[in-house]
Amino acid sequence: MEIDKAIGESEDKRLKTKYNNAIFIITRALSLYSIEEVAFSFNGGKDSTVLLHLLRAGYFLHKKEMSSSNGGLSSFPVRTIYFESPSAFTEINAFTYDAAQTYGIQLDIIRQDFKSGLEALLKANPIRAIFLGVRIGDPTAVGQEQFSPSSPGWPPFMRVNPILDWSYRDVWAFLLACKVKYCSLYDQGYTSIGSIHDTVPNALLSVNDTSSKEKFKPAYLLSDGRLERAGRVKKNASVKNDIDGDSQKHEVLLASVIAVGDEILSGTVEDRLGLYLCKKLTSVGWSVQQTSVIRNDIDSVSEEVDRQRSICDMVFIYGGVGPLHSDVTLAGVAKAFGVRLAPDEEFEEYLRHLISEQCTGDRNEMAQLPEGITELLHHEKLSVPLIKCRNVIVLAATNTEELEKEWECLTELTKLGGSTSLMESKRLMTSLTDVEVAEPLSKLGLEFPDIYLGCYRKSRQGPIIICLKGKDNARIDSAVQALCKKFKEGVFVDMK
Numbered sequence: 085m086e087i088d089k090a091i092g093e094s095e096d097k098r099l100k101t102k103y104n105n106a107i108f109i110i111t112r113a114l115s116l117y118s119i120e121e122v123a124f125s126f127n128g129g130k131d132s133t134v135l136l137h138l139l140r141a142g143y144f145l146h147k148k149e150m151s152s153s154n155g156g157l158s159s160f161p162v163r164t165i166y167f168e169s170p171s172a173f174t175e176i177n178a179f180t181y182d183a184a185q186t187y188g189i190q191l192d193i194i195r196q197d198f199k200s201g202l203e204a205l206l207k208a209n210p211i212r213a214i215f216l217g218v219r220i221g222d223p224t225a226v227g228q229e230q231f232s233p234s235s236p237g238w239p240p241f242m243r244v245n246p247i248l249d250w251s252y253r254d255v256w257a258f259l260l261a262c263k264v265k266y267c268s269l270y271d272q273g274y275t276s277i278g279s280i281h282d283t284v285p286n287a288l289l290s291v292n293d294t295s296s297k298e299k300f301k302p303a304y305l306l307s308d309g310r311l312e313r314a315g316r317v318k319k320n321a322s323v324k325n326d327i328d329g330d331s332q333k334h335e336v337l338l339a340s341v342i343a344v345g346d347e348i349l350s351g352t353v354e355d356r357l358g359l360y361l362c363k364k365l366t367s368v369g370w371s372v373q374q375t376s377v378i379r380n381d382i383d384s385v386s387e388e389v390d391r392q393r394s395i396c397d398m399v400f401i402y403g404g405v406g407p408l409h410s411d412v413t414l415a416g417v418a419k420a421f422g423v424r425l426a427p428d429e430e431f432e433e434y435l436r437h438l439i440s441e442q443c444t445g446d447r448n449e450m451a452q453l454p455e456g457i458t459e460l461l462h463h464e465k466l467s468v469p470l471i472k473c474r475n476v477i478v479l480a481a482t483n484t485e486e487l488e489k490e491w492e493c494l495t496e497l498t499k500l501g502g503s504t505s506l507m508e509s510k511r512l513m514t515s516l517t518d519v520e521v522a523e524p525l526s527k528l529g530l531e532f533p534d535i536y537l538g539c540y541r542k543s544r545q546g547p548i549i550i551c552l553k554g555k556d557n558a559r560i561d562s563a564v565q566a567l568c569k570k571f572k573e574g575v576f577v578d579m580k
């Protein structure tokens with residue numbers, strides 16, 4: 085079988101792994117369901133074309149296993165459905181029909197919307213599983229696995245997604261290695277194809293040319309697969325912000341800081357990042373509720389994240405991020421939200437740019453992120469985006485310089501520093517004793533419930549420092565005056 089042979093002869097280790105995994109899913113589905121119970125949803129797009137050839141190879145290998153037949157593959161027995169739409173590109177239509185003829189496919193053309201079309205199809209046929217060319221970066225892939233039942237409200241069938249974990253790069257590696265035909269639009273700068281109303285060539289493939297007609301390079305030359313959908317008109321470029329919404333219930337935003345690291349707990353490494361974060365968060369008006377240090381252990385991280393995320397508006401976690409065995413933070417965050425870690429194509433591209441020469445494996449463990457809850461926060465100053473999982477921000481910094489940069493970007497990208505009214509503060513130093521200040525301070529607290537009163541000392545015998553914090557400077561001044569009135573003049577020194 086030519087596809088199996090081409091991949092067998094390829095030296096691309098990663099492609100072989102992706103191919104073998106996809107074939108495993110296909111042969112598994114063909115063992116679970118009879119040939120009459122499966123269908124292939126084909127639309128002439130590149131992902132669909134990959135799946136067409138994988139299904140041809142998978143069916144051939146499945147047959148060979150069952151009957152030890154060694155023959156070729158002249159026709160394709162899997163029922164193939166195409167939802168034909170008047171707003172499809174003529175090139176897509178033409179390619180779909182052509183491919184059907186070339187590979188002996190009997191096309192079922194459906195001219196209804198997806199849902200009604202599927203309802204009618206399932207009523208008339210014993211179909212229980214449908215193969216789709218959905219990939220993890222597609223907007224519709226969120227929450228899907230290789231085998232995912234159709235959504236509530238849709239007719240009941242199993243969605244089988246053999247190329248769910250394939251990247252843009254994998255798709256082109258496969259089509260080129262197998263030397264199969266694909267829709268001509270992909271040679272004219274189109275990288276992802278929807279309808280004629282929402283799809284244009286990808287501007288990143290534009291070639292500077294003196295002639296009046298704009299020219300484009302072929303889709304396989306797009307070096308950054310994250311930008312595959314740059315030629316699709318965006319429906320709504322929404323940047324979710326979890327700091328909005330529920331969290332505005334209380335006036336002051338609450339934060340929690342979690343450090344992950346056995347080395348901090350054993351005293352081998354000093355945790356300076358926690359201190360830095362507390363200072364920064366306080367300076368922009370947040371109230372840090374708790375800092376904690378957790379072992380490099382998935383369950384410990386998950387329990388702490390779960391606890392803090394429900395109490396606080398935002399949780400900041402650092403340490404344990406990377407490819408080492410001890411880097412369990414993202415797995416812990418995923419577990420806290422009850423989701424799995426899944427390959428993230430967009431993040432993988434960033435890592436590939438960053439560590440391309442060292443990236444020898446066929447799987448990049450660092451590119452696995454909590455599925456369906458992760459938002460990547462891009463900033464031109466950062467080589468890798470910040471990771472935000474709902475109200476948990478995962479920081480990759482390992483020292484204060486790196487953290488400073490991440491913090492700056494974070495405050496620019498989110499409303500961390502902008503949405504709250506800043507806290508004003510004043511510090512007073514006195515050499516009065518604890519006993520002398522204790523009662524007047526308690527009374528002051530009752531008189532000024534809106535002012536936070538804190539005290540600390542640098543040594544047992546040394547002076548006491550009193551902090552007054554609040555939203556209104558005038559109120560702080562009134563509290564300071566009220567406190568001074570309770571004592572002789574000059575016992576408090578303003579430290580501000």
Ligand SMILES: Cc1cc2nc3c(=O)[nH]c(=O)nc-3n(C[C@H](O)[C@H](O)[C@H](O)COP(=O)(O)O)c2cc1C
Pocket residue numbers: 125167198214216224233234235238243278
């Ligand atoms: C065979 C098939 C099965 C589908 N099953 C589901 C489903 O179970 N749940 C769902 O929300 N959408 C389902 N869809 C719709 C797709 O998720 C998606 O909305 C569709 O591919 C349109 O994408 P577009 O809006 O980018 O054109 C299905 C589509 C097809 C072709």
Ligand SMILES: Nc1ncnc2c1ncn2[C@@H]1O[C@H](COP(=O)(O)OP(=O)(O)OP(=O)(O)O)[C@@H](O)[C@H]1O
Pocket residue numbers: 125126127128129130131132133165166167168215216217218219222275276277278
């Ligand atoms: N009109 C359709 N008819 C049949 N199947 C469809 C249709 N639209 C989408 N699908 C199914 O959904 C899958 C995902 O669609 P998607 O548009 O993301 O990929 P593609 O069209 O194969 O490639 P591209 O990303 O380049 O457009 C397809 O591979 C196909 O299985």
Ligand SMILES: [Mg+2]
Pocket residue numbers: 129276277278
């Ligand atoms: Mg498409």
